[in-house]
Amino acid sequence: MDGMFRETSRRAFLRGSAAAAAGATVGGAAAAATPDPLITEVQDWASFTGTGVDEVPYGMPIHFEKDVIRRNVEWLTASPISSINFTPIHALDGTITPQGCAFERHHSGAIELSKPDYRLMINGLVERPLVFTYDDLERFPRENHVYFCECAANTGMEWAGAQLNGVQYTHGMIHNMEYTGIPLRLLLAEAGAQMDENLWVYVEGADASSNGRSIPMAKALDDVLVAFKANGEALRLEHGYPVRLVVPGWEGNMWVKWLRRIEVTDAAVESREETSKYTDVLEDGTARKWTWVMDAKSVITSPSPQSPITHGAGPLVISGLAWSGHGKITRVDVSKDGGVTWETARLGKQGDTKALTRFYLDTNWDGSEMLLQARAMDETGYIQPTKEQLRELRGENSVYHNNCIQTWWVDESGKAENVEIS
Ligand SMILES: Nc1nc2c(c(=O)[nH]1)N[C@H]1C(S)=C(S)[C@@H](COP(=O)(O)O)O[C@H]1N2
Numbered sequence: 001m002d003g004m005f006r007e008t009s010r011r012a013f014l015r016g017s018a019a020a021a022a023g024a025t026v027g028g029a030a031a032a033a034t035p036d037p038l039i040t041e042v043q044d045w046a047s048f049t050g051t052g053v054d055e056v057p058y059g060m061p062i063h064f065e066k067d068v069i070r071r072n073v074e075w076l077t078a079s080p081i082s083s084i085n086f087t088p089i090h091a092l093d094g095t096i097t098p099q100g101c102a103f104e105r106h107h108s109g110a111i112e113l114s115k116p117d118y119r120l121m122i123n124g125l126v127e128r129p130l131v132f133t134y135d136d137l138e139r140f141p142r143e144n145h146v147y148f149c150e151c152a153a154n155t156g157m158e159w160a161g162a163q164l165n166g167v168q169y170t171h172g173m174i175h176n177m178e179y180t181g182i183p184l185r186l187l188l189a190e191a192g193a194q195m196d197e198n199l200w201v202y203v204e205g206a207d208a209s210s211n212g213r214s215i216p217m218a219k220a221l222d223d224v225l226v227a228f229k230a231n232g233e234a235l236r237l238e239h240g241y242p243v244r245l246v247v248p249g250w251e252g253n254m255w256v257k258w259l260r261r262i263e264v265t266d267a268a269v270e271s272r273e274e275t276s277k278y279t280d281v282l283e284d285g286t287a288r289k290w291t292w293v294m295d296a297k298s299v300i301t302s303p304s305p306q307s308p309i310t311h312g313a314g315p316l317v318i319s320g321l322a323w324s325g326h327g328k329i330t331r332v333d334v335s336k337d338g339g340v341t342w343e344t345a346r347l348g349k350q351g352d353t354k355a356l357t358r359f360y361l362d363t364n365w366d367g368s369e370m371l372l373q374a375r376a377m378d379e380t381g382y383i384q385p386t387k388e389q390l391r392e393l394r395g396e397n398s399v400y401h402n403n404c405i406q407t408w409w410v411d412e413s414g415k416a417e418n419v420e421i422s
């Protein structure tokens with residue numbers, strides 16, 4: 001690294017003297033249209049050699065992209081150890097979230113657990129209670145699937161009114177990765193688990209919080225993965241290295257990280273995470289439990305408060321993300337007038353089941369203000385609700401499972417703001 005810094009400052013010095021010389025020339029012909037120096041001059045990057053292949057063993061994004069990072073909101077939680085940060089979805093495109101900027105949520109901090117120290121126990125209603133090492137897990141057949149993981153609290157601050165001015169904060173408790181993992185059903189079969197559909201598995205992590213959750217057997221046998229790779233490489237520490245549970249389409253809280261134990265039980269455990277937390281306060285004040293599936297949702301990521309229009313009227317690409325815990329996204333509509341009229345957006349590619357889908361509306365902006373909204377539809381025919389529709393059921397004191405239509409007010413200068421229309 002030292003070498004790199006010296007190299008950079010030498011180039012900066014040379015660039016300085018070249019610019020001074022160019023300045024003199026341009027100054028001499030000041031009356032003529034200024035030639036574009038990026039076209040007419042030989043640039044540093046063509047005059048000097050670049051970085052050698054022995055200098056960066058594992059690359060980071062180029063420093064020009066240093067703002068594309070996770071951010072947290074200090075006042076949201078009492079301590080950053082039991083807290084959340086947000087994916088910079090306003091600055092990403094496509095659908096895959098790089099692990100390095102994918103939101104983190106932990107209840108007792110991210111722990112360091114090595115592969116040699118890793119153990120996974122399966123016990124309870126099984127013929128053979130088993131303990132697997134990491135090496136054991138690598139000998140089971142594995143699959144690759146792309147899935148979104150959305151914290152149930154995503155958009156949770158917006159129930160009572162427009163709150164946080166950035167899509168990173170309103171919708172950034174989501175990431176979408178390609179997982180490599182073992183279908184949980186194979187490990188349950190190895191232990192000789194009873195598999196009646198009225199049974200449950202209780203899953204817990206090795207961290208101090210343990211984050212235990214009960215999952216119905218039908219889901220455990222369906223598409224749940226015991227995953228050890230994400231986007232081709234080992235899970236990052238903060239996402240549960242070396243092994244996490246992937247529970248496609250279901251709330252992020254069930255995606256237990258640092259997975260250490262799976263117990264087959266005849267009843268739900270009713271742990272903290274599924275009683276006092278992750279239940280939904282309804283309009284009438286009662287609490288609903290077992291809201292596992294994340295309903296269809298979409299949001300425009302650009303333009304948005306952190307990604308204003310900077311180029312004036314004319315061609316404009318409106319872009320965003322859509323997803324459904326029930327399956328594939330089939331259609332996304334975009335409105336520029338707060339939901340009065342809608343245009344159907346183009347999907348970046350056909351929607352994958354329980355994964356993020358990118359949409360684009362390639363449009364022409366006349367330079368007048370807009371109330372931008374997106375509305376997702378999934379393969380079950382479900383249509384993403386308005387905030388009013390959701391509030392009729394859920395009131396304003398809810399936290400979790402807010403999948404309402406989001407509105408951005410874009411003014412004539414291209415700036416965008418989080419607003420609510422009634
Ligand atoms: N062991 C453990 N697993 C956990 C948690 C935790 O605190 N400990 N947090 C859960 C919550 S609430 C969410 S939303 C997801 C977040 O996964 P991520 O940190 O990879 O984004 O992990 C879940 N799994």
Ligand SMILES: [Mo]
Pocket residue numbers: 105150151152153252253
């Ligand atoms: Mo969560």
